[in-house]
Amino acid sequence: MPNRRQFLTMTAGLVLAAGRWPAVLAQGSETATAFVASTGDKLVAVVNGPGTLAEKRRQLTQIVDGAVDVDTIAQFCLGRFWRQATPAQQKSYVELFHRVLVTNITAKVGEYKGVKFTIGRSRAQDDDEIVSSLVERPNNPPTNVDWVVSNPTHNPKIIDVLAEGTSLRLTQRSDYASYLSHNNYDVAALIAAMRQQAEQNKE
Amino acid sequence: MRFVPRLPTMLSRTLRCCGTVGLLAGLLAGCATPPPADNPDAVAEFKQTNDPLEPTNRVFYAVNNGLDTVILRPAALVYRAVVPTPVRTGVHHVLNNLGTPVQLANDLLEAKPHRAGNTTMRFLINSTVGLLGVLDVAKGWGYPDHDADFGMTLAGWGVPEGPFLFLPVLGPTDPRDTAGFAVDIALDPFTWVGGDNEWRRVFDWTRYGLSALDGRERVLDSLDQVKKTALDPYATFRSLYRQHRQGQIDEMRNADQPSAPGQGSQPAGADQNK
Numbered sequence: 199m200p201n202r203r204q205f206l207t208m209t210a211g212l213v214l215a216a217g218r219w220p221a222v223l224a225q226g227s228e229t230a231t232a233f234v235a236s237t238g239d240k241l242v243a244v245v246n247g248p249g250t251l252a253e254k255r256r257q258l259t260q261i262v263d264g265a266v267d268v269d270t271i272a273q274f275c276l277g278r279f280w281r282q283a284t285p286a287q288q289k290s291y292v293e294l295f296h297r298v299l300v301t302n303i304t305a306k307v308g309e310y311k312g313v314k315f316t317i318g319r320s321r322a323q324d325d326d327e328i329v330s331s332l333v334e335r336p337n338n339p340p341t342n343v344d345w346v347v348s349n350p351t352h353n354p355k356i357i358d359v360l361a362e363g364t365s366l367r368l369t370q371r372s373d374y375a376s377y378l379s380h381n382n383y384d385v386a387a388l389i390a391a392m393r394q395q396a397e398q399n400k401e
Numbered sequence: 402m403r404f405v406p407r408l409p410t411m412l413s414r415t416l417r418c419c420g421t422v423g424l425l426a427g428l429l430a431g432c433a434t435p436p437p438a439d440n441p442d443a444v445a446e447f448k449q450t451n452d453p454l455e456p457t458n459r460v461f462y463a464v465n466n467g468l469d470t471v472i473l474r475p476a477a478l479v480y481r482a483v484v485p486t487p488v489r490t491g492v493h494h495v496l497n498n499l500g501t502p503v504q505l506a507n508d509l510l511e512a513k514p515h516r517a518g519n520t521t522m523r524f525l526i527n528s529t530v531g532l533l534g535v536l537d538v539a540k541g542w543g544y545p546d547h548d549a550d551f552g553m554t555l556a557g558w559g560v561p562e563g564p565f566l567f568l569p570v571l572g573p574t575d576p577r578d579t580a581g582f583a584v585d586i587a588l589d590p591f592t593w594v595g596g597d598n599e600w601r602r603v604f605d606w607t608r609y610g611l612s613a614l615d616g617r618e619r620v621l622d623s624l625d626q627v628k629k630t631a632l633d634p635y636a637t638f639r640s641l642y643r644q645h646r647q648g649q650i651d652e653m654r655n656a657d658q659p660s661a662p663g664q665g666s667q668p669a670g671a672d673q674n675k
Contacts, residue, residue: 278442298630302626302630335622337481337486337621337622338619338622338623339619362645362648363644363645363647363648363649363651363652364640364641364644364645364648365644368640368644369637369640369641369644372636372637372639372640373631373632373633373636373637373640374632375446375450375636376450376633376635376636377632377633377636379436379443379446379447380633383443388632391632392632395630395632399629399630
């Protein structure tokens with residue numbers, strides 16, 4: 199049992215540790231905000247910049263690869279079926295997911311020239327940091343977009359995007375779950391459908 | 402906020418007709434078959450999805466989607482091409498302003514005095530300085546818009562959403578929001594004033610037609626994107642609808658609480674799309 203001095207030392211240590219939390223959180227918040235701002239600026243610069251559509255897609259793919267934790271999102275979107283998939287299926291699925299995600303992001307590149315990105319406030323949620331932004335695209339009402347950033351202090355990566363409160367990964371997970379439930383819960387069928395979709399949306 | 406049109410006689414007739422078709426479709430399509438009990442994960446998922454009428458809902462989704470493809474989407478594309486953006490924005494503001502009384506009633510029923518004050522100020526400012534609602538002057542003066550309808554009010558009172566529904570004309574909904582839609586029509590002063598004459602019918606149909614065009618035009622790109630990228634667009638719309646409504650309800654619950662979490666998360670310019 200700790201004596202009084204040890205107890206006081208422990209208490210002081212806890213108080214000091216607790217006192218450090220706001221600083222750590224603030225640091226995570228600043229890093230996450232700077233990370234999202236820089237990623238958003240890069241995306242906007244490519245979309246609004248010169249270059250052919252093919253070049254823009256190549257540049258956007260690089261940005262997505264560097265800033266988004268695609269593997270974690272992919273695994274989340276497959277839900278309980280991730281465990282049921284064979285290692286080969288998991289590999290094919292992640293590859294296709296990556297392709298589909300990049301295609302979806304870049305699909306409308308040509309039409310969004312003139313896009314504006316304004317960074318807002320951020321807030322902590324569990325271990326993640328959520329950074330708010332306002333995205334303005336020509337011909338579209340301004341959209342509130344929240345970026346969920348994991349490991350905000352050390353290795354920030356985007357793990358979800360919330361457009362007007364709707365989560366990209368939750369929506370994607372519902373889509374896949376529904377497809378699987380109507381196709382005998384067969385992961386191979388999902389992979390085939392994703393492959394077909396990726397081919398269709400290539401251009 | 403969601404625009405709630407007065408239900409003109411013809412629309413009511415259409416709904417009755419669709420209801421009959423729906424009944425037939427329901428009899429033909431029936432209810433969703435639960436997965437076998439020896440697959441507990443699938444059973445849990447089935448319960449969580451809470452869409453026992455899925456086969457019927459999918460029939461209505463197909464019908465609505467067909468009507469949208471041949472009528473509403475092309476009309477919205479023409480509307481976007483022909484009407485300049487500032488005029489479309491003005492139309493959106495006028496429609497929003499006409500919906501203010503219903504919004505105010507719901508703010509009060511939700512016991513949100515700060516929001517009710519905002520709504521009142523918005524109506525007074527935008528109806529006068531804002532030239533009958535064409536300009537949203539109030540937002541710049543510190544009175545931002547927000548969502549309020551009776552479906553949200555019921556949620557605030559603790560009424561559960563119930564199973565997912567996809568209804569003709571109305572689209573994705575649930576029993577709570579369907580009841581809310583009907584009550585909002587009753588709460589709308591335009592339902593009760595003006596009598597039944599030619600001008601009244603012109604006003605109703607102009608308001609209804611413009612709100613359909615405005616609403617559809619604003620989601621042209623988003624809906625195209627969902628249809629293009631989803632493997633199961635119906636399930637995707639179901640998820641999006643529920644998440645969006647939950648987001649509106651959470652925002653309403655956190656409103657009028659200065660230190661409420663999430664309130665400070667709105668970026669500058671939030672609510673601009675309302």
